[in-house]
Amino acid sequence: MAGNTLKSEKKEPKKKKEQPPNPDVLKPDKEPEVKVKELVKDERTHKVLGAVFLLLALYCFIAFTSYLFTWEEDQDKVFRYSSQVLFMHEIEVDNLLGRLGAFTSHWFFFKGFGIASYLFCYFFFIIGINFIVGRRVFRIWRNVKYILFGLLFISMTMAFLSGNAAFPWGGALGDSLNKWTSGFLGKTGAGLLLVLAGLSWVIWKFNIDFKLPERKPKPVKEAFAGFGEPEEEEELLPVKPPVEEKKNAYKGGESLVTLVPVEEEEEFEQELQLIEKEEPAAYVPPVAVPEPPAPVIPEVPEQEAKIFIQEELPVTPPPARKKNDTAEVAFEIKPVFEDPDEEAIEELEPVREPVLADPYEPTLDLRDYKYPTLDLLDNHGSDKIVQDASELELNKNQIIDTLKNYDISIQKISATVGPTVTLYEIVPAAGVRISRIKNLEDDIALSLSALGIRIIAPIPGRGTIGIEVPNVKKTIVSLRNMLASDKFLHSQMDLPIAIGKKIDNENFIADLAKMPHLLMAGATGQGKSVGINTLLVSLLFKKHPSQLKFVLIDPKKVELSLYKLIEKHFLAKLPGEEDAIITDTKKVVHTLNALCIEMDLRYDLLKEAGTRNIREYNKKFTERRLNPLKGHRFLPFIVLVIDEFADLIMTAGKEVEMPIARLAQLARAIGIHLIIATQRPSVNIITGTIKANFPARIAFKVSSKIDSRTILDIGGSEQLIGQGDMLISFNGELVRLQCAFVDTPEVERVVEFIGEQRGYPEAFMLPEYVDEKEMEGKDFSLADRDPLFDEAARVIVQNQQGSTSLLQRRMKLGYNRAGRLMDQLEAAGIVGPNLGSKAREVNVKTEADLEEILGSM
Numbered sequence: 069m070a071g072n073t074l075k076s077e078k079k080e081p082k083k084k085k086e087q088p089p090n091p092d093v094l095k096p097d098k099e100p101e102v103k104v105k106e107l108v109k110d111e112r113t114h115k116v117l118g119a120v121f122l123l124l125a126l127y128c129f130i131a132f133t134s135y136l137f138t139w140e141e142d143q144d145k146v147f148r149y150s151s152q153v154l155f156m157h158e159i160e161v162d163n164l165l166g167r168l169g170a171f172t173s174h175w176f177f178f179k180g181f182g183i184a185s186y187l188f189c190y191f192f193f194i195i196g197i198n199f200i201v202g203r204r205v206f207r208i209w210r211n212v213k214y215i216l217f218g219l220l221f222i223s224m225t226m227a228f229l230s231g232n233a234a235f236p237w238g239g240a241l242g243d244s245l246n247k248w249t250s251g252f253l254g255k256t257g258a259g260l261l262l263v264l265a266g267l268s269w270v271i272w273k274f275n276i277d278f279k280l281p282e283r284k285p286k287p288v289k290e291a292f293a294g295f296g297e298p299e300e301e302e303e304l305l306p307v308k309p310p311v312e313e314k315k316n317a318y319k320g321g322e323s324l325v326t327l328v329p330v331e332e333e334e335e336f337e338q339e340l341q342l343i344e345k346e347e348p349a350a351y352v353p354p355v356a357v358p359e360p361p362a363p364v365i366p367e368v369p370e371q372e373a374k375i376f377i378q379e380e381l382p383v384t385p386p387p388a389r390k391k392n393d394t395a396e397v398a399f400e401i402k403p404v405f406e407d408p409d410e411e412a413i414e415e416l417e418p419v420r421e422p423v424l425a426d427p428y429e430p431t432l433d434l435r436d437y438k439y440p441t442l443d444l445l446d447n448h449g450s451d452k453i454v455q456d457a458s459e460l461e462l463n464k465n466q467i468i469d470t471l472k473n474y475d476i477s478i479q480k481i482s483a484t485v486g487p488t489v490t491l492y493e494i495v496p497a498a499g500v501r502i503s504r505i506k507n508l509e510d511d512i513a514l515s516l517s518a519l520g521i522r523i524i525a526p527i528p529g530r531g532t533i534g535i536e537v538p539n540v541k542k543t544i545v546s547l548r549n550m551l552a553s554d555k556f557l558h559s560q561m562d563l564p565i566a567i568g569k570k571i572d573n574e575n576f577i578a579d580l581a582k583m584p585h586l587l588m589a590g591a592t593g594q595g596k597s598v599g600i601n602t603l604l605v606s607l608l609f610k611k612h613p614s615q616l617k618f619v620l621i622d623p624k625k626v627e628l629s630l631y632k633l634i635e636k637h638f639l640a641k642l643p644g645e646e647d648a649i650i651t652d653t654k655k656v657v658h659t660l661n662a663l664c665i666e667m668d669l670r671y672d673l674l675k676e677a678g679t680r681n682i683r684e685y686n687k688k689f690t691e692r693r694l695n696p697l698k699g700h701r702f703l704p705f706i707v708l709v710i711d712e713f714a715d716l717i718m719t720a721g722k723e724v725e726m727p728i729a730r731l732a733q734l735a736r737a738i739g740i741h742l743i744i745a746t747q748r749p750s751v752n753i754i755t756g757t758i759k760a761n762f763p764a765r766i767a768f769k770v771s772s773k774i775d776s777r778t779i780l781d782i783g784g785s786e787q788l789i790g791q792g793d794m795l796i797s798f799n800g801e802l803v804r805l806q807c808a809f810v811d812t813p814e815v816e817r818v819v820e821f822i823g824e825q826r827g828y829p830e831a832f833m834l835p836e837y838v839d840e841k842e843m844e845g846k847d848f849s850l851a852d853r854d855p856l857f858d859e860a861a862r863v864i865v866q867n868q869q870g871s872t873s874l875l876q877r878r879m880k881l882g883y884n885r886a887g888r889l890m891d892q893l894e895a896a897g898i899v900g901p902n903l904g905s906k907a908r909e910v911n912v913k914t915e916a917d918l919e920e921i922l923g924s925m
């Protein structure tokens with residue numbers, strides 16, 4: 069928090085100076101510094117600069133173009149009077165932009181670079197655009213390098229081609245370069261040098277493929293080549309494409325390290341340093357992308373790549389590859405994170421190739437998937453906090469007066485202006501008991517005649533007392549700005565969610581995977597649905613469809629229906645279900661139980677892989693140390709969202725509560741996370757069991773102190789002011805936030821953007837859940853055997869292993885169903901009787917025998 073700093077309007081400091089020194093006075097200590105910084109950062113300053121540069125570009129363009137037609141007439145005058153010509157009114161020139169135009173053009177063309185001078189127009193243009201748009205549409209450093217090369221190359225080429233022409237095609241620079249080179253290499257040599265330079269540039273820029281046969285995308289089967297049990301790993305290694313081949317497929321460089329384009333190298337270095345600093349364990353990106361994705365990639369993928377690289381699939385490849393792997397990172401180097409230049413990304417794509425097919429890469433399933441871009445979201449007004457100095461002064465005086473009325477004197481008071489509320493921090497005079505101020509909470513609220521006063525006495529970790537007073541003018545926190553923040557872009561979290569802004573305007577971005585579940589409550593209309601959208605959209609901006617699946621439960625039927633467009637990308641559903649978004653209570657029970665089965669299956673997989681959590685497991689899987697033929701698979705995170713938990717508990721009670729409690733207790737390690745929202749935070753809805761397993765809780769405004777206590781174990785959320793004003797209890801701290809705002813049309817745009825892209829053939833299938841009760845009494849007879857009977861028999865015979873868990877894993881079945889199938893197989897004589905902990909004996913030895921048996925059934 070900003071200590072004693074008062075972030076307020078510009079007039080404030082003057083007022084302060086006129087007052088006699090008074091300890092009660094708000095101290096504008098760092099005000100001037102803030103103003104300068106603000107001015108520099110102010111987007112209006114950038115826009116003005118942008119306009120200046122664009123005009124400069126236009127000016128040069130007109131002057132240069134006019135010069136092409138008027139140079140003969142004007143050259144004489146400029147020659148004769150040199151820069152004096154600028155101040156000689158009597159001299160008339162033909163250039164459209166007058167004497168300055170004639171002089172500038174002459175200087176650029178004749179004394180400089182000839183026709184290549186136009187590159188300066190381009191330079192001013194890109195700077196202007198960057199400033200005016202407010203982000204780096206063009207990457208300056210990259211373009212400067214191109215421009216420098218262009219100046220040398222074009223001026224020399226033009227001088228070479230134009231020979232003794234009167235017009236300065238190559239300018240003085242071109243002429244001297246040409247003269248020197250022709251003298252040194254001869255005319256032909258100079259020509260060849262130019263051809264060589266031009267050709268090299270084209271090859272460099274477009275990475276022309278001189279090979280005759282086209283590179284084909286790796287077939288899906290091959291993507292699994294190299295998988296195997298850890299002990300088989302050695303043998304399997306040769307299956308991977310030989311390094312030679314990979315190099316060729318890339319750029320034909322000497323070594324993988326040298327494949328990094330020189331111009332990117334320093335950026336790679338920086339990124340490398342960054343990674344090394346951040347991750348002492350030297351996690352190195354194992355990303356494999358066999359083919360460059362579509363040429364234009366929006367901003368977020370790079371961020372994703374970074375997350376992915378630094379966190380998700382950490383491997384430690386041999387040192388020689390390290391730098392090369394960081395080439396992947398170069399793709400998301402800091403500048404690119406902020407505002408990637410699409411052209412630059414296009415160029416960087418090939419750099420990803422050399423790590424081809426080394427580790428398994430889940431995102432290859434949808435390799436051309438494009439992450440949503442920030443322009444799909446809106447800016448809801450300026451995120452700049454506007455605070456009225458007089459309002460601050462008034463509130464401060466009122467606080468002081470009120471406290472004085474109760475004989476409480478204070479040493480100092482300071483204010484931090486947030487988006488919705490201002491925090492007045494009071495340092496009481498020595499000897500004043502904090503509890504006295506706390507007791508006056510209502511009186512202070514009354515005297516300030518403002519709603520939403522919250523007193524924090526004392527502010528944990530500081531010797532001050534906080535009084536939060538709502539601002540008259542509130543600032544909407546746009547999700548777009550939060551997602552564009554460095555903190556989010558560079559976040560290394562598994563499931564980063566941009567929740568909102570703290571009172572000191574710091575972005576509150578948390579990792580859902582660490583929470584590990586989230587309970588949200590708030591009276592109707594206070595911002596819950598917006599909150600859920602905020603969380604979902606944050607995740608959609610960061611995660612690839614292969615890395616994350618949502619299970620959406622929406623008893624109100626309308627809140628989450630938008631997301632059905634992304635069914636084939638991000639949603640999970642029950643087999644055989646029509647809709648991925650679950651609205652029916654009965655299906656909710658099935659889905660929750662199916663998730664429990666998925667959880668059990670995942671635990672089995674983890675156990676078998678000898679790993680403790682999803683991260684370790686996925687790491688091992690991507691390193692191809694787990695055999696997919698044995699049921700191992702890349703495990704995406706699953707986020708379960710329930711938008712009205714109260715309805716469910718009312719209708720299904722324990723049937724819902726139990727699986728949720730189970731998931732909440734156990735699912736953390738295997739990557740299943742829950743977000744549960746409710747309008748009615750009463751104790752019969754948010755029971756002790758639920759509460760105990762949801763350490764992270766969000767409260768929007770609620771109707772009573774009791775409700776607040778039910779959610780947060782403390783009052784306060786009844787005093788919030790609605791519209792996304794919230795308290796979050798996380799990591800043992802209670803923080804007041806203004807929830808980031810994302811409107812429904814924005815969400816629509818994001819889901820449409822994703823939905824229009826190629827997805828998986830179907831939604832992610834959850835394991836089947838068969839209700840015990842429904843199956844009761846249906847004793848097995850061959851006539852009504854399970855529809856999966858034949859398939860199960862084949863699995864058992866192929867593996868010659870009569871084990872229920874094999875069926876569970878291979879067929880993604882729940883324990884009960886797999887057990888029942890096993891009983892049926894026993895009844896059919898395909899497997900022997902249960903042998904306790906040992907697998908059953910398989911009576912049918914060959915698949916041909918089995919087919920015969922199945923045929924005769």
Ligand SMILES: Nc1ncnc2c1ncn2[C@@H]1O[C@H](COP(=O)(O)OP(=O)(O)OP(=O)(O)O)[C@@H](O)[C@H]1O
Nearest residue numbers: 544591592593594595596597598791792807808809
């Ligand atoms: N973070 C926010 N910033 C600004 N305004 C907000 C924010 N969140 C919500 N609002 C405003 O409050 C209105 C109601 O929000 P929302 O629909 O999320 O409420 P809710 O709690 O989900 O209501 P219900 O439970 O009835 O669905 C929104 O339409 C919006 O105008």
